[in-house]
Amino acid sequence: MIIAAVPGFPGNQTSLNPVGPGAGRIEGEFALIFWITAIVYCLVLIALIVYVARRRHSMSDIPEPMPTTPQSDRWAKVAVSGAMVVTVLLLFTMMIGSFVTGHALGNMNRQTAYTIDVYAHQWWWEVQYPNDEPYKTVVTANEIHVPLGVQLRIHGTSRDVIHSFWAPNVQGKRDLMPGYDTDVMMQIDQPGRWRGQCAEYCGEQHAHMSFYMVAEPNHQFQQWLEQQAQSSIAPSTPQTVHGQQVFLSHACVMCHTIRGTPAGSRVGPDLTHLASRATIAAGLLPNTIGNLGGWILNAQALKPGCSMPPNQMTGSDLQDLLAYLGTLK
Amino acid sequence: MKSLIAIAGLLCVCAFAGCKREQRVFDPGSSGSQPANGVALNEVHAGGPIQVPDQGPYEESAYAVGEGKRLFSAFNCVGCHNHGGGGIGPALMDAKWIYGSHPQQIYSSIVQGRPDGMPSFAGKIPDYQVWELVAYVRSMSGQLPTDVAPGRSDEIQVKKAEQAKKKEHPPDETPQKIQKGQP
Numbered sequence: 001m002i003i004a005a006v007p008g009f010p011g012n013q014t015s016l017n018p019v020g021p022g023a024g025r026i027e028g029e030f031a032l033i034f035w036i037t038a039i040v041y042c043l044v045l046i047a048l049i050v051y052v053a054r055r056r057h058s059m060s061d062i063p064e065p066m067p068t069t070p071q072s073d074r075w076a077k078v079a080v081s082g083a084m085v086v087t088v089l090l091l092f093t094m095m096i097g098s099f100v101t102g103h104a105l106g107n108m109n110r111q112t113a114y115t116i117d118v119y120a121h122q123w124w125w126e127v128q129y130p131n132d133e134p135y136k137t138v139v140t141a142n143e144i145h146v147p148l149g150v151q152l153r154i155h156g157t158s159r160d161v162i163h164s165f166w167a168p169n170v171q172g173k174r175d176l177m178p179g180y181d182t183d184v185m186m187q188i189d190q191p192g193r194w195r196g197q198c199a200e201y202c203g204e205q206h207a208h209m210s211f212y213m214v215a216e217p218n219h220q221f222q223q224w225l226e227q228q229a230q231s232s233i234a235p236s237t238p239q240t241v242h243g244q245q246v247f248l249s250h251a252c253v254m255c256h257t258i259r260g261t262p263a264g265s266r267v268g269p270d271l272t273h274l275a276s277r278a279t280i281a282a283g284l285l286p287n288t289i290g291n292l293g294g295w296i297l298n299a300q301a302l303k304p305g306c307s308m309p310p311n312q313m314t315g316s317d318l319q320d321l322l323a324y325l326g327t328l329k
Numbered sequence: 330m331k332s333l334i335a336i337a338g339l340l341c342v343c344a345f346a347g348c349k350r351e352q353r354v355f356d357p358g359s360s361g362s363q364p365a366n367g368v369a370l371n372e373v374h375a376g377g378p379i380q381v382p383d384q385g386p387y388e389e390s391a392y393a394v395g396e397g398k399r400l401f402s403a404f405n406c407v408g409c410h411n412h413g414g415g416g417i418g419p420a421l422m423d424a425k426w427i428y429g430s431h432p433q434q435i436y437s438s439i440v441q442g443r444p445d446g447m448p449s450f451a452g453k454i455p456d457y458q459v460w461e462l463v464a465y466v467r468s469m470s471g472q473l474p475t476d477v478a479p480g481r482s483d484e485i486q487v488k489k490a491e492q493a494k495k496k497e498h499p500p501d502e503t504p505q506k507i508q509k510g511q512p
Contacts, residue, residue: 255403307399309455
């Protein structure tokens, strides 16, 4: 715990390893409260041990109560009042620190921030990058790519029940309410994949509702954004052509979008660039061909209660479908 | 004393019966997750009898009906039927049924489609989800027990919840009085 309180403690999905100014302030406040309470706790215990040791007696030799004198009374008064004053001062220090932290988090610059829309669903995250030219709007899921060192505004709401957006390395929690839009400002200064998770119990699969914030240099981010704004790649081999037909003629098309095909439903995640994402099912499994196949055949065995139904198809249909989904970079 | 034991026994039975509505079956098994492809309205069928899909316990499960309500929006049934009041498609909360009010009949309306606008969803929706939709559609006109029907909506309330809907009596389910003096 003491090691954990040292700033710069490594780790992902921990607020003790801040990679942005928001989490940095929260970590500072945590360290302040931690060290004050830890030191006070140790001092009180030391005082207790010292006085117990000093006035130690055996059971057969029970001492008389300590005689009080006017002088000892005065000492006791001074000691108790002093401890009280110190306690109040320390409590105020923590409270003022908390105010300052909250104020600083609330006052992060809102003018020039880069806006990303986040919609929480049971149990996944829909991410949109709005653009003045609507056809360039990027829609993806569970992976939030962001430019390094740029002020971000996460504009979020929920599509069903109350969720909470929390990437501990980046910023504090923010509840996402259905029917109510909220903004949370953040910034990431260290490149990497920072894991976050829903922080408000939202149903059976609350624990499997995670996301990644992928921080990368601005030019790399712009490249990614441009690539994501494109339509899906048209299938080129007979196998992938058939895979696309399988997608369009099965239940997949009822819920998923693949831009550039007739599939356009907005119930489930957008799959236009599925193969460019590292995980499936909101961070549940790595995006490998085996995991994806298992997920398509029986998602209910992997994430019981989620909206993805079990799908029955022949082995060759599934292979072709997987081959097609694998091309959606 | 005997009556007390009887009442206690009855309460136990009621408690167990009540549990069923909360039972959640996430994985319907291989038969339920087949894509729905049709239903025979009777056993006489050219080329031998075809199997009538199992209706299952969906009309007794509050979870299944709730899922049906979610799917009713997700699959855009609301686009034409609105939230039961009808618009482009017929209303679903009254006693009028053009193609029948029985679960199997509603099932076939969804799977086969109907003239003048109702598309066929054959091969697109797993069997068990069609039954969930059927159960929800029937709850709209108060055909399900009130403890199973959804108690509230996620969107702005413009009508009473399905739970509070007075039961409608479709003519094909209720015997009609024969009016005298009619040819």
